[in-house]
Amino acid sequence: MLEDQRFFECLERETGVILNGMQKQAICHPKGPMLLLATPGAGKTTVLNARILYLIIRLGVNPENILALTFSKAAAKEMSDRFQRVYGQLVKQRVQFSTIHSFSYNIVRTYFYEKCIAYSLIENEQGVNSKNSVLKRLYESINQMVLTEDKLEELANAICFIKNSMMKVSDIEMLDTKIKDLVLIYEAYENYKKNAHPGIILIDFDDMLTLANRILEENPEILSRYQKQFPFVLTDESQDNSFIQNKIIEKVAKLSNNLFVVGDDDQSIFGFRSANPKYLLDFKRVHPGARILMMEQNYRSTQEIVKVTNEFISGNQQRYLKTMFTENPSDKSIQIKSFEYAHQQLNYVIEELKKKKAIGQTALLYRNNVSAIKLIDHLDSANLPFYVRDSGNKFFNHWVIKDIINFMRFSYSDKNVGILEILHTKFDSYISKQQIEYLKHQDQTISVFDHLADIPNLPAFRKKNFLELKRQFKKLNEMNPLDAIRFIRKELNYEKKQEEFSERLGLSIEGIRGILATLESIAQGMKTLKHFADRLKHLEQLMRESVVNKDDNSVTLSTLHSAKGLEFESVYMLDLVDGILPNRESIKSAEMKKIDSLEEERRLFYVGMTRAKKELELLTVENLNDQDVIESQFVGEVREILCPGSSQNGKDTVNLTTFKLEKGANIRHKAFGIGRITVADVRLDLLEVNFRKLGVKQFSLKVCLEGNLVSSVL
Numbered sequence: 227m228l229e230d231q232r233f234f235e236c237l238e239r240e241t242g243v244i245l246n247g248m249q250k251q252a253i254c255h256p257k258g259p260m261l262l263l264a265t266p267g268a269g270k271t272t273v274l275n276a277r278i279l280y281l282i283i284r285l286g287v288n289p290e291n292i293l294a295l296t297f298s299k300a301a302a303k304e305m306s307d308r309f310q311r312v313y314g315q316l317v318k319q320r321v322q323f324s325t326i327h328s329f330s331y332n333i334v335r336t337y338f339y340e341k342c343i344a345y346s347l348i349e350n351e352q353g354v355n356s357k358n359s360v361l362k363r364l365y366e367s368i369n370q371m372v373l374t375e376d377k378l379e380e381l382a383n384a385i386c387f388i389k390n391s392m393m394k395v396s397d398i399e400m401l402d403t404k405i406k407d408l409v410l411i412y413e414a415y416e417n418y419k420k421n422a423h424p425g426i427i428l429i430d431f432d433d434m435l436t437l438a439n440r441i442l443e444e445n446p447e448i449l450s451r452y453q454k455q456f457p458f459v460l461t462d463e464s465q466d467n468s469f470i471q472n473k474i475i476e477k478v479a480k481l482s483n484n485l486f487v488v489g490d491d492d493q494s495i496f497g498f499r500s501a502n503p504k505y506l507l508d509f510k511r512v513h514p515g516a517r518i519l520m521m522e523q524n525y526r527s528t529q530e531i532v533k534v535t536n537e538f539i540s541g542n543q544q545r546y547l548k549t550m551f552t553e554n555p556s557d558k559s560i561q562i563k564s565f566e567y568a569h570q571q572l573n574y575v576i577e578e579l580k581k582k583k584a585i586g587q588t589a590l591l592y593r594n595n596v597s598a599i600k601l602i603d604h605l606d607s608a609n610l611p612f613y614v615r616d617s618g619n620k621f622f623n624h625w626v627i628k629d630i631i632n633f634m635r636f637s638y639s640d641k642n643v644g645i646l647e648i649l650h651t652k653f654d655s656y657i658s659k660q661q662i663e664y665l666k667h668q669d670q671t672i673s674v675f676d677h678l679a680d681i682p683n684l685p686a687f688r689k690k691n692f693l694e695l696k697r698q699f700k701k702l703n704e705m706n707p708l709d710a711i712r713f714i715r716k717e718l719n720y721e722k723k724q725e726e727f728s729e730r731l732g733l734s735i736e737g738i739r740g741i742l743a744t745l746e747s748i749a750q751g752m753k754t755l756k757h758f759a760d761r762l763k764h765l766e767q768l769m770r771e772s773v774v775n776k777d778d779n780s781v782t783l784s785t786l787h788s789a790k791g792l793e794f795e796s797v798y799m800l801d802l803v804d805g806i807l808p809n810r811e812s813i814k815s816a817e818m819k820k821i822d823s824l825e826e827e828r829r830l831f832y833v834g835m836t837r838a839k840k841e842l843e844l845l846t847v848e849n850l851n852d853q854d855v856i857e858s859q860f861v862g863e864v865r866e867i868l869c870p871g872s873s874q875n876g877k878d879t880v881n882l883t884t885f886k887l888e889k890g891a892n893i894r895h896k897a898f899g900i901g902r903i904t905v906a907d908v909r910l911d912l913l914e915v916n917f918r919k920l921g922v923k924q925f926s927l928k929v930c931l932e933g934n935l936v937s938s939v940l
Contacts, residue, residue, distance in 0.1 A: 230250075230254050230284065233280065233283060233284050234250060237276065237279070240315075240316065241312050241313065241316075243272065243276065243312065245269075245272075245273070245276065246523060248519060248520070248521050248522075248523070249269065249272070249273045249276075249521060251519055252273055252277065252519050252521065253273060253276045253277045253280050254280065254284075255277075255486065255517060255519075256285075257482075257483075257484050258483055258484065258515060258516070258517070259479075259483055259484075259485045259486075259487075259509075259513035259515065259516040259517070260485070260486050260487065260516060260517045260518070260519070261487045261489075261506060261509045261510075261516060261517070261518045261519070262486070262487065262488045262489075262518075262519050262520075262521065263489065263490055263491070263506070263518065263519070263520045263521065263546055263548065264488055264489070264490055264520075264521045265490060265492070265520075265521065265522050265523075265524055265548055265550040266490070266493065266524060266526060266527075266535075266550070266833075266836035267524040267525050267526025267527055267552075267793070267836065268521040268522065268523060268524060268525065269521070269525055270462065270488050270521065271304065271305060271308060271462065273488070273521065274294070274305065274460060274462055274486075274488050275305065275308055275309045275312065275313065277460065277486060278292055278294060278309065278321055278460065279309075279313050279316065279317065281458055282317055282321075283316065283317075287457075287458055288319070289317060289319040289320060289321045290319060290320065290321075290322070290455075291455065291456060291457050291458060292321050292322065292456065292458045292460070293322050293324070293329070293456035293458070293459045293460070293478070294321060294322065294323045294324070294460045294461075294462070295324055295325070295326050295329060295459065295460070295461045295462070295475065296323075296324075296325060296326075296461065296462040296463050297325060297326060297463050297466040297467065297471075298325060298463075298466075299325055299328075300791075301325075301462060301463060301791065302323050302324055302325050302328075303323075305323050305462065306321075306323035309321065309323070322456075326435070326467065326471045326474065326475070327431065327434050327435065329438075329474075330434045330435050330437075330438035330439075330474060331434040331438070333437075333438040333441055333442065333448075333452070334429070334433075334434055334437045334438050334441065337437075337441045337445075337448065338427075343427060344425055344426045344427070345426060345427045345428070345429055346423070346426055346427075346428055346429070347428075347429060347430075348360070348419070348428045348429070348430055349430045349431045355422075355423075355428065357382070357430050358378060358382070360415065360418055360419075361373075361378060361381055361382060361385075361411070361415060362378060364411050364414045364415055364418065365377075365378075365381060365411055368407050368410050368411055368414065369406050369407060371731070374625060374731065374733070375620060375623065375624065375625065376624075376733055376734075376737070377405070377731055377732075377733065380403070380404075380405060381405055381408075381411065383498060383499070384401065384403050384405055384408060385412060385415065385432070386431075386432050386499055386500075387401070387498065387499060387500055388401070388412060389432040389433070389435065389436050389470065390432060390435065390468035390469060390470050390471070390499055390500035391468070391469050391470070391500040392436075392439075392469055392470050392473070395409060395412070395413065398412060402811075404731075404732025404733075405732070406732075419433070435468075435470045435471060435474065436470065438474055439470055439473055439474050439477070442474065442477045442478070443477070449477060449478075450481070452478050453478060453479075453480065453481035453482065454481070456478060456479075457481070457482035457484055458482065458484045458486070459475060459478055459479040459482075459484065459485050459486070460485075460486040460487075460488070461475055461485075461486070461487050461488065461489075462488050462489075463488070463489060463791070464487045464488060464489030464505070464506060465489040465490055465491055465493055465494035465501065465503055465505075465506060466489075466494070466495075466496050466501050467501060467505065468496075468499055468500035468501055469500050469502070469505075470500070472505050476512075483513075485513070487506070487509065489506050491503035491506045491507060491544075491545050491546055492539050492542070492545055492548070492829055492832060493790065493829060493832070493833050494506075494826065494829060495786075495787060495790065495826060495829050495830045495833055496787070497822075497823070497826050503544060503545065504544075506546075507544065507545075507546070518546075520546070520548055522548055522549055522550050522551060523550075523551060523552065523553070524550050524551065524552040524554070524836075525552070525554070526552075526554075526793050526836070526839055527552060527554065527836065527838060527839055527840075528552070528554055528555065528556060528557040528558070528839070528840055529552060529554060529555065529556040529557075530556060530557065530558065530559050530560060531560065531835065531836070531838055531839075531840075531842055532550055532551060532552040532554075534560055534835075534864060534867050534868065535550070535832055535835045535836050536548075536549065536550040536551075537867050538828075538831075538832060538835070538860075538863060538864055538867060539828065539829070539832045541828060541863060542825045542828055542829065543821065543825070544821075544822070544825055545825075557840045557841070558840065558841050559868065560835075560842045560843070560844065560864065560868060561842070561843040561844070562843075562844045562846070562861060562864065562865055562868070562937065563843060563844070563845050563846070563938075564845075564846050564847070564848070564857065564894045564937050564938065565845070565846070565847045565848065566847070566848045566849060566892070566894075566900045566918075567847060567848070567849050568600070568743075568747075568801070568847050568849065568850050568851070569747065570847075571800060571801075571845050571847050572600055572601065572604050572747075573604075574845070575590060575601070575604075575798055575800070575845070576604050576605070576608050576610070578798070578843075579605075579608075579610055579781060580608065580610070582796070584779050585610065585611075585779060585780065585781040586778065586779040586780060586781075587794050587795035587796065587839075588781045588782070588794060588795065588796040588797075588798070589781070589782040589783075589784060589789060589792070589794040589796070589797050589798070589837060590781060590782070590783050590784075590798050590800060591784055591785070591786050591789050591797060591798070591799045591800070591834050591837065592783075592784075592785060592786070592799070592800045592801050593785065593786055593801065593806045593807045593809075593830075594737075594740070594785070594801075594806065595616055595620075595621060595785060596621060596737070596740045596741060596744055597800060597801050598614060598616065598621075598769070598783050598785075599621050599744045599748070599765065599769075600744055600747045600748075601783055601800075602614065602765055602768060602769055602772075602783070603747065603748050603761075603765055605781065606764075606765065606768055610781060611775050611778060611779065611780035611781070612772055612775060612780050612781050612782070612783055613772050613773070613775040613776045613778075613780045613781070613782050613783065614769050614772045614773075614783045614784075615782065615783065615784040615785070615788045615789070616783075616784065616785055616788050621741070621744075622762060622765070622766040622769075624741055626724070626738055626741045626742065626745075627741065627745065627762065629648075629649065629652055629720070630711060630714060630742075630745060631759055631762075632645050632648055632649055633649060633653075633702070633710075633714045633718070633720070634702075634707075634710060634755040634758070634759065636649060636699060637699045637700070637702040637703035637710075637755070638703060638755075640673045640674055640675060640696060640699050640700075641670055641671060641672060641673055641674060642674075643662065643665045643666055643670065643674060646662065646665070646674055647662050650662060651723070652720055652723050652724075653714070653718040653719055653720050653723060654718065654719045654723075655695065656688065656691055657678065661678060661681070664677075664681070665677055665678070673696055675692045675693060675695055675696035675699075676696070678692040679692045679693055698713075698717065698718065701713075702714070702718075703755070705755075706749075706752060706753055706754070707749035707752045707753075707754070707755055707757070707758035708746055708749040708750055708751075708752070710749075710755060710758075711742065711745055711746050711749055712746065715742055721738075721739070721742065724738050736805065736810075736851070736853075739851045739852065739853065740850075740851045742851075743850075743851035743852055748761060748762065748765070782794065786799075786807075786830050786831075786833060786834045787830070789833070789834065789837050790833050792837055793837055793838075793839055794837055794838060794839065795838075795839050795840050795841060796838065796839075796840065796841040796842075796843075797834070797835070797837050797838035797841065797842050797843070798843045798845060799831075799834050799835070799842075799843070799844050799845060800845050801845070801846075801847065801850060802844055802845060802846040802857070802858040802860070802861050803846055803847060803850055803855040803856060803857060803858050804855065804856045804857070804858055804859055805855060805856075806850075806858070807827060807830065807831060807858050807860065808823075808824055808827035808828070808831075808858065808859065808860065809823075809827060811823060812824040812826070812827045827860075828860060831858075831860045835864075844861050844864060846858060846861050848894060848899055848900050854899070857894070857896070857937075862896075862934070865934055865937065866934055869934065887903065887906045887913070887927075887936075888903065888906055889903055889904060889905065889906060890902065890903065891903045891906075891938070892938070893915065893936045893937065893938060894936065894937050894938075895915065895917070895925075895930075895935055895936050896934075896935050896936075897935070898915075898917050898920055898923060899917060899918065899919060899920075900917070900918050901915035901916055901917035901918060901920075901923075902915065902916050903915055904916050904922065905924075906927065907927070908927060911926050911927050911928050912924060912925075912926075912927060913925045913926070913927040913930055913936075
């Protein structure tokens with residue numbers, strides 16, 4: 227067998243792979259547990275694959291005795307494809323690259339086959355036995371209320387968290403959730419899967435993990451079989467693993483103790499499915515003899531991006547101390563742009579994209595899927611091609627959109643009792659269920675409001691109200707789409723009803739306002755309600771079909787979570803405001819000295835920034851979804867890193883180089899919002915600003931700049 231040095235010489239000669247000293251140390255780790263912490267852009271996949279080759283070529287391990295695990299199908303496929311592409315000519319036998327779910331499912335499937343147990347997967351099935359259908363029926367039966375799509379997703383996520391955390395039923399009530407009777411629903415769901423179809427066990431995606439873990443725990447001979455088959459276990463993206471996934475991995479690796487873990491505690495961003503950096507942070511305690519190495523060299527990003535992001539993430543307390551560095555050259559500094567309104571942010575992004583010769587290496591990143599819709603609308607109008615990573619975006623199926631379209635449809639014909647039955651509780655109709663039933667038996671060629679006004683013994687004020695509603699819907703039909711949406715929101719009181727509905731069900735009214743604001747954005751400039759409805763269908767189709775643009779010269783649209791593991795020449799991060807990133811829950815928790823969720827939010831922001839190779843822009847707004855908002859505190863942290871408040875050369879001077887301060891310029895003050903400069907005098911140390919809402923205020927120019935209290939607005 228080759229010596230280590232000759233191994234790397236051969237590797238470089240045969241494959242062109244060149245490795246640094248720390249990477250070689252990791253690859254040459256002999257046996258026993260090891261944690262390899264890899265900062266963004268450190269080449270972890272290259273190292274992991276080279277480690278596998280080292281085991282085979284240098285240590286003589288049979289490829290069939292190596293198990294390489296990661297979380298996502300895409301990551302497993304990339305690892306496998308890259309190994310085959312680079313090392314395929316050196317290794318002819320098969321190495322098992324797999325997701326943890328796929329590996330667990332194989333354990334379950336084999337066990338069920340051996341025990342002659344019949345089972346059926348319900349995760350992606352359609353019909354009455356699909357997971358979502360079952361959960362919906364159980365929720366509505368137990369709570370006696372309709373389950374919305376939003377609430378269904380929240381319920382499914384809660385059950386996923388319970389299973390991945392290996393939470394006891396007695397502990398479920400401790401969960402921070404607004405789902406009513408979650409314990410009863412969970413127990414009913416588990417019972418349904420066991421007993422709904424005698425002789426057949428129904429299993430969902432997370433049951434693959436819980437069942438695999440139980441099978442390994444309760445059947446020593448089966449566990450021994452997997453331990454002997456895979457004496458070498460390697461895991462990638464280990465910070466993404468849930469509690470139960472780590473338990474399964476630890477069981478399989480326990481006999482040989484040859485566990486090679488690759489991850490980055492600073493990129494742990496999937497807490498909602500029980501992923502936690504604690505597993506990596508406690509690795510030495512769980513494995514006392516473990517070796518820990520850090521790959522800190524970033525091969526992806528510029529000096530500016532690496533320096534700022536490294537300092538930014540150091541704001542977290544629960545982490546390994548790492549110093550990310552790069553030998554890449556300097557390039558553009560990180561830009562922070564503040565806009566008064568969200569549409570100005572969108573227009574800016576479009577103009578920036580138009581300036582680029584090629585946009586295939588540009589990404590637009592955001593926290594929530596709803597942000598993608600306005601982007602798609604603007605990109606399509608500008609004839610700029612795009613690829614949406616989260617093509618499963620449920621925006622166009624949301625009940626709010628269906629409601630708005632139904633209001634518009636009803637304005638065309640106020641004779642449609644079916645539509646009114648859907649809408650009558652969603653605006654100030656004062657129409658009862660009994661009156662809806664009455665309408666079903668009336669002449670369908672006459673306005674429902676005329677029928678209602680003619681009800682015998684109806685109080686005069688009710689008759690007047692119904693005739694006024696008839697007038698309002700006639701008026702609605704004559705409006706352009708933008709005015710129509712605003713009329714539905716405010717005059718028909720749809721938004722107020724949604725606030726009450728959200729409060730009752732524990733939903734986010736901010737999310738609903740975001741959808742309504744997005745609809746208003748799409749409706750801009752449209753003349754007819756039909757044109758608007760057609761535009762929505764067109765945008766939905768564009769989003770669904772954008773997958774064909776993946777490898778073309780198209781800008782990538784992605785949530786920050788989905789962008790993990792990717793890299794781009796240019797990255798724009800949008801809608802960076804408090805309440806979105808960080809989210810409200812983490813801000814509230816931090817105020818109570820609970821920092822876990824805020825630290826995960828900071829990691830998410832860090833992941834977004836470290837996707838950029840050369841160009842990174844952070845975009846924030848003053849008004850989003852018709853609500854005044856505050857710039858993300860993380861943007862403030864980055865601004866402080868970029869331009870720390872300090873005097874020049876110890877002299878009593880003010881640094882005016884960060885942006886232009888002159889009469890007439892727009893600025894944003896951290897406390898007072900957007901305003902226009904009326905006086906900027908260094909000699910008098912005076913900054914006078916006329917604020918949009920508060921009028922004229924005066925400040926010390928020096929204090930404003932040194933305290934980073936003001937920033938430019940485009």
